[in-house]
Amino acid sequence: MKILVINPVGTSRWNETDKKIYQSFASPETEIDVVSLDEGPISIETRKTEAEAIPRIVETALKNHESYDAIIVNCCADPGVDIIRSLIDKPVIGPCESSLAISSTLGKKIGIVTVSKTGIPIFEELVRKLKFEELVVSIRATDLSVPEIEKDRDKTVELLLKECKKSEEEGAEVILLGCTGFAGFAKELEKHLSIPVIDPVGAATKMAETLVSLRLHHSKKRYFS
Numbered sequence: 001m002k003i004l005v006i007n008p009v010g011t012s013r014w015n016e017t018d019k020k021i022y023q024s025f026a027s028p029e030t031e032i033d034v035v036s037l038d039e040g041p042i043s044i045e046t047r048k049t050e051a052e053a054i055p056r057i058v059e060t061a062l063k064n065h066e067s068y069d070a071i072i073v074n075c076c077a078d079p080g081v082d083i084i085r086s087l088i089d090k091p092v093i094g095p096c097e098s099s100l101a102i103s104s105t106l107g108k109k110i111g112i113v114t115v116s117k118t119g120i121p122i123f124e125e126l127v128r129k130l131k132f133e134e135l136v137v138s139i140r141a142t143d144l145s146v147p148e149i150e151k152d153r154d155k156t157v158e159l160l161l162k163e164c165k166k167s168e169e170e171g172a173e174v175i176l177l178g179c180t181g182f183a184g185f186a187k188e189l190e191k192h193l194s195i196p197v198i199d200p201v202g203a204a205t206k207m208a209e210t211l212v213s214l215r216l217h218h219s220k221k222r223y224f225s
Contacts, residue, residue: 001030003208004068006060008053008075010040018074018201021183025205032205034074035064043146043181044075045116054080062087070208076114076178076200077122085223091211092218095200096123098207099176100132106196111138111172113163115179116145123178138170139178149181160185161192168195176200 005022007015019034026032037056041049057080061071070091073081078094085092103110110132112123120139127136142159149156160182164175175197177186183201190197211217 007036025202095204098203107173111167117141138167
C-alpha cells in the first residue's frame, strides 16, 4: 500500500520529518511519501491562507496521485479534501474528519485544541460542515503558530496541557489535537490527563489504511465531478 501525504505549504522543510512521523503510525507494509506545494503559505491558520493553498493542493494531488492508493492532506483544516474526492477515485483523507470519527467512538463529548486563535472560527465551521456540532463541546487554542511548535517542545507541551485541561473542565471526554504539527504529543499529554488524546496524523494514517484495505471509495452521490 502506498499513501501520498500532501503538505499544504510552500516549503519542504518539514517533509522528511513528517514522512518519519507518518511512517511511525503506518503498518510495516505501508509506504509513505510526502510532497509539499511548489509555492504557498508557510502554514494554514487563517481563511486567507486556506484559500491561497486550496487550488495548489488540488493541483498537487492531480499531478502526483497516479501511483498511490490513498491521499492525506496534512492539515487539520482538511483543505481541498472534498474537491479532490470529487476528482480522484481513491480515498482522500482529512486529519480532522478522521480524528472526529475516531473520537466519537471513544467519547460523546469532544474537545479540540488547535494552534492560533485565528483557527477557532475555521474549526467551528468545519465541525458544523462535518455534522459533529452536537459532540464538540470545546474548541481552544494555544496561540502558537505552526512554525513555533518545534522551537521549544517543553513549552509546547505546557501550553497544550493547559488548554487540554480547560477543555476537560468544559466537559470534553476525549481531546482532538487540532494541528498535524502536534503529531507525537498525544501520548505525552495523556500522562497528565484522565481522557484519551487523538493524534491527527495517527488518525489520518489509520483511516487511509482501513479504507484501502476494505476497498472502499467515497460515494459519488456526495462527491461528484
